[in-house]
Amino acid sequence: MKIAILNGSPKGQTSVTMQYVKYLEENFSDHQFKYFNVSNQIVKLEDSKEEFDTLMQSILECDLVFWAFPLYVYLVHSEYKRFIELIFESDYVKDFKGKYSASLSTSVNFFDHTAHNYIQAISEDLEMNFISSFSAKMYDLLAEENREKLNYFFKEIVNTASNNRRTSKRFSRIDKKVLEYNPTLPTDQPKIANRTENILIICDYYDSDTNLGRMVDRFKSFFTQSPELIDLSKEDIKGGCLGCLKCAYDNSCAYDNQDAIRGIYEGKIQQADIIVFAVTIKDRYLSALFKRFIDRRFFKTHQPHLVGKQVAYLISGVISQNNNIDEIIRTSTEFDQANLVDIIADEYNDMAVIDELLYSAAKRLVELSRENFIAPMTCRGVSAYKIFRDEIWGDLRFPFRADHIYYKKNKLYDFPQKNWKQRFINLFANFFYKVPFIRREIQKNMRKHMIRGFERL
Ligand SMILES: Cc1cc2nc3c(=O)[nH]c(=O)nc-3n(C[C@H](O)[C@H](O)[C@H](O)COP(=O)(O)O)c2cc1C
Structure with a gap:
């Protein structure tokens, strides 16, 4: 063969x-x-x-x-x-x-x-x-x-x-058609005052004649101060991540001083309170250009890089039939310690829905930013931190020295083994739990024990 x-x-x-x-x-x-x-x-x-x-x-x-x-x-x-x-x-x-x-x-x-x-x-x-x-x-x-x-x-x-055996299919075809998006609702909503919020839009391919371009333009029009737009297709990005791991030592990158990436991440993204990614779906993921931009973020290795920011995605393409993309977006936002406000795609047949979603997201992004709200992590973010905590502590400590310093400084080495009080309670409680009459008593009142900690609220 x-x-x-x-x-x-x-x-x-x-x-x-x-x-x-x-x-x-x-x-x-x-x-x-x-x-x-x-x-x-x-x-x-x-x-x-x-x-x-x-x-x-x-x-x-x-x-x-x-x-x-x-x-x-x-x-x-x-x-x-x-x-x-x-x-x-x-x-x-x-x-x-x-x-x-x-x-x-x-x-x-x-x-x-x-x-x-x-x-x-x-x-x-x-x-x-x-x-x-x-x-x-x-x-x-x-x-x-x-x-x-x-x-x-x-x-x-x-x-x-x-043996020419039959194999099963896991993914249904993406058959939903995306219509041309043209804003329909009048732009008579009150403008959103964003005097103190720094809003940045990062678009893979900006073109005012595409759905994505029109979504970006509509979104920008809601604010008293027009958000800055970075069009990745116009930026000098020399190439994809080389996998050389130069970054592992001190977060420097083989491309430093050669292209725009570090400037965008450190000069623009770090300064912004609200980040809106405007991206095109190509095949089963976002465009390769956007992926290149995301891979190159790895000069920050395994450290979060949108800490405390509000995030939204404007997507051109069918995300409702592409759950894998949704999953990756949600996980990466949690890992970056940011708050995902919405993912809005141009896949609705009613253009007014897109208009309303865009306005609603614009409002919510600013309001949530003022409250500094970050939703708690789900299994996605929690598991990410547990995996990297163990890896950076163990197998990956060499060569990922910069991560080790960051994880120590930010108290990310939160191994349960270090919790001496809990370890003592576990030892003590498990010893008595073996005694039949104590165990019967605990089990009888287990539901009450589980909420005892809340009584002081
Ligand atoms: C920029 C970059 C991103 C990576 N992303 C992931 C990842 O998301 N998940 C993972 O498990 N490993 C990730 N890795 C680890 C690589 O997949 C792993 O080192 C792989 O074995 C490299 O294979 P290669 O030498 O064939 O390129 C990443 C490594 C680099 C350099």
């Missing part, structure tokens, strides 16, 4: 993920592995149709498409995302139909499921038979039991594909 390895690492073959694939290649020598380093060749693939055509023809000669990628900020790397966009912009979409596919990622298991959701949804949109995914933690391959699992996974993939 010919297997197309679509390498998603910006580091080409010097990649952790590729060590897994090379290991498989040695173990499955009856099959032919063909490597395509699509992420680190994206400039060439974008610029030359000939290069892209040659690559696509070689991929399509293969029987199995194997998405092999590192996790990058809840998803795949921006350049891998761009490669997927190029497929959908080309005439090759139909040629993927009926092919088998599977995915393998390496990561620290932080929102690896959203990346795999994305890749499976893409495979299904290409009408491929997606078999299954394998999410490895970076150094899993070094342990014998994990190597066995990986071998079994791959054997099963190859068996399923060679």
